[in-house]
Amino acid sequence: MASGSAMTEPYGREGLPLEQARAQILEALQPLGLEETLPLTQALGRTTAAPVVAAAAVPGFRASIMDGYAIAGAAQPEPGQQWRLVGASAAGAPYGRALVAGEAVRILTGAVVPEGSERVLPQELVAREGDQLTLVKPSGPNGWIRQPSEEAAPGQELVPAGQRLGVADLGRLASCGVQQLRVTRRPRLGLLISGDELLPPGVERGPGQIWESNSALLTALLQRLGFAVADQRVVVDQPEPLRAALQELAQGCDVVVSTGGVSAGDSDWIRPLVEELGAVRFWKLFLKPGRPFAWGQVAGVPFFGLPGNPVAAAITALQLLWPALQRLEGAELQLLPRLKVRLEAPLRRGAGRPELARAQLAVAADGGLWARIEGTQASSRIGSLQGADLLLEIPAELGALEAGTELWAQLLRLSVF
Incomplete structure (x- = not known):
């Protein structure tokens, strides 16, 4: 994002509508384009850097869907028809040859269906005496066989690029033999909390002081959304320490987020300091809660100035910071349903x-x-x-x-x- 002059009142007193603010932010951002390789067990919630395709057919063989008997041939049998039991096929231990007319094998769920068979009879439809099988109930049209490419065919795309990986994605990838994959690197986020009245929880309060909660609230919210705070500062409302904190966070992080200090009060130093070190593109939202919100850049790094009130900070983070982090990560944008x-x-x-x-x-x-x-x-x-x-x-x-x-x-x- 290029530096430029601040726009302090671009939308009048009321501020910028939420949808326009989100569109303006997303239009200005591009994915970071950084990647890393992770084992599948560590990839939950991460975003794919490239499509993931199946290397082979899955399951790769015709498998029985039921416990029962694989019978020779493909025709639908009629009650009273008989077969001779010649062997068994279990999961991981297939029957070794093709079936010929009049033959059947005992088969268990997930086992390989032998060549020469196109149908499995569920065991509750069959009567067995020694090695003699008799169909005693109508079998119906279902052959109860899972095809070799039911889950995936060779070269089939399993997950597209830019998709955030969920529980089902990881399960399917594992079933298709994927052990590791390329994902995009998450943005490093620097959090700046400003306020003279703030104390860490657990410290005894003095007159007019409050326990600082924005860092705990926002860190937990971002973790729930799949992002982490890489660096965090709690700084008094004084220009010099705030300037230094902004510069240090911009140097070490991909995004700088502050809470408080972006309105027009006597101790609201964040917005003028951002204007000095970079640019403020807009400040104020036409929204409740969340009017005092600033967006711009510090030393070329995207900057989000959230309100100081905790609920307003959380709501604006959810509505504007979260989509921006998705864009920077290279993920397909997901908003709340x-x-x-x-x-x-x-x-x-x-x-x-x-x-x-x-x-x-x-x-x-x-x-x-x-x-x-x-x-x-x-x-x-x-x-x-x-x-x-x-x-x-x-x-x-x-x-x-x-x-x-x-x-x-x-x-x-x-x-x-």
Whole structure:
């Protein structure tokens, strides 16, 4: 990102709408383009640097789907038809020759179906006396055979480039013999927390002091999203130590993130220092919570100035920092899925700014989806994030909302597979 003059009021007092802010940030960023090789067991949540293809067919042989009997031929048999049992095929111990008419082998689930057989009869359909088998129930059209390329054919793409690897991806890759793969390197993130009033948790508070929580909140949020903080500083609101911290973080990291200090107060030094060391592209979001947000660069490194209030910091990190980190990593962009819900109870609010309200998802007996809001929505109250399943998207023009109001919501729960 090239340096340039700061744009301190490009969108007036209200700030930049969230969607426009996200688009502007993503347009300015390019993937870092750095790669590393990891064993499959360490690749969960990482992003593929290149397509992964199957080296061979999987399972690679015709396998039985049922415990039963592999019979010679391909025709669908009729009740009363008989075969002579000539051997057995178990997983890892296949029968050694092809079947001829009138022959059958005992076969177990996952075992190789012998040549000369196109059908497995489930054991509950067959009566056995010694080595004599008799079909006693209709067999139906299913042959109960898994084909050699059912999971993958040779050269088939298993995972495309730019895909974040999930549990199912790793399971499938392992089943196809993949032991290691190339992934993109995650961005190194530097976190700067500023404030004269901040104390580490566990230290006795003095007048006007608070325990610092943004570092714990953001570090945990980023870990949940698959990213880690490489360097972290908690610095007083003084220009010289803040300038030094910004410069050091920019030198050692791929992204610099701060909380607080980007508004227009007497002790808000971060924004002017970023303007001095690089550029501020915009500051202020047309959003609640999250208005005091800055985006730009420090010494050529992308910079995100999050609000100081913890809830606002977490919400803007989720909406803007997370997509940016995905872009830098080279991953296919994933935003939170959206669904429609109804308010379980009335919500008092004033019109003016769009809001992302924290809520729990309640499912009614009839399957209806409802949003339950408990406590205040103050951007300083971390309790509003506890147990939250949803971010309710409340349009700017809506004031007080009645119970039953239908709204779009972003689903916060992450996928399992």
